[in-house]
């Protein structure tokens with residue numbers, strides 16, 4: 001677990017469906033505007049930015065999960081999947097079907113399944 005002292009937020013640039021996105025990792029202390037209030041991640045398609053709670057560099061709380069890497073990887077997959085759904089236009093289209101593309105359980109389900117699907121697709125040499 002790292003320290004928050006003397007560090008600044010980490011920012012990465014990625015491409016989602018050919019569009020430039022930013023991924024910003026921040027601790028609670030660094031989240032001065034409260035962007036991640038009561039959330040571990042936010043996908044803001046209006047500015048193509050994903051904000052993620054930085055569990056690697058925050059001060060450890062007694063109730064924290066021991067495996068920060070597991071939490072971070074899960075949260076990153078989840079928010080990236082939101083970004084893909086936003087960029088491919090399913091966000092708007094899903095409103096006519098109870099906004100299924102914004103459904104948290106559905107996004108979690110796909111995000112958790114993605115590594116397995118990827119492994120299967122690689123094994124089948126179809127990606």
Ligand SMILES: [Zn+2]
Pocket residue numbers: 078082104107
């Ligand atoms: Zn979500």
